[in-house]
Amino acid sequence: MKRIGHARIAIAVDQPVAALAISALIDAHDDMEIVGSVHWSDGAEGIPKLGADLLVILASHMNVAALHVIDHLINEAMEHCKIVAVVPSLSHPIASGLRHSGVNAVVPEAAVEATLSDVIRAVLNGYSCMPLMSTAGVPTFSHKEYSVLVGLAAGLSNKDIARNLELSPKTVSTHRANIFRKLGVRSEPEFARMSKGWAGEWPVR
DSSP states (O other): OOOSSSSSEEEEEEEEGGGGHHHHHHHTTTTTEEEEEGGGTTTTTHHHTTTTEEEEEOOOOGGGHHHHHHHHHHHHHTTTTTEEEEOOTTSSSHHHHHHTTOOEEEEGGGGGGHHHHHHHHHHHOOOOOOOOOOOOSSSSSSHHHHHHHHHHTTTHHHHHHHHHOOOHHHHHHHHHHHHHHHHHHOSHHHHHHHHOOOOOOBBOO
């Protein structure tokens, strides 16, 4: 697995209390830390001062009318760091708007606890995680398969993914086999070549 070193994470929120759960989740990992937070309506002025490698935007409680404010933040922040957005759901209009705005990953709120840390690692390793609810002509993954897919994109082993998702290694192997079958790949190197830098528009059922 490629190591990202010690990742410095900043959080953009509309209410400071909203960042507490995310901060605790991220601080639980030895390879990443929270370096500060900014109010997403204030723009990205404070991001360079924090020296963040990645910005997590909490858009789970944001209404669609405020999307232009987030767009401004993203346009400024993307010059300094990678960006992951947490959205209410993959079918929410916010998710559709953000995936076209330059963020590196979109994570549904329900999947944050299981996948956010692995999404962060994947993004810092050069991947993009942009699932969609439905897209014709591409595979459809279950939420568990998507969680495993994110771990694979982050370079994690089956054992690491199993521990993170609280699954058995055998279950992870089954999900992995299904993912490879749906993607039409037969080996890890082939998966790595396909996934490196991809847009990753994966529908989730």
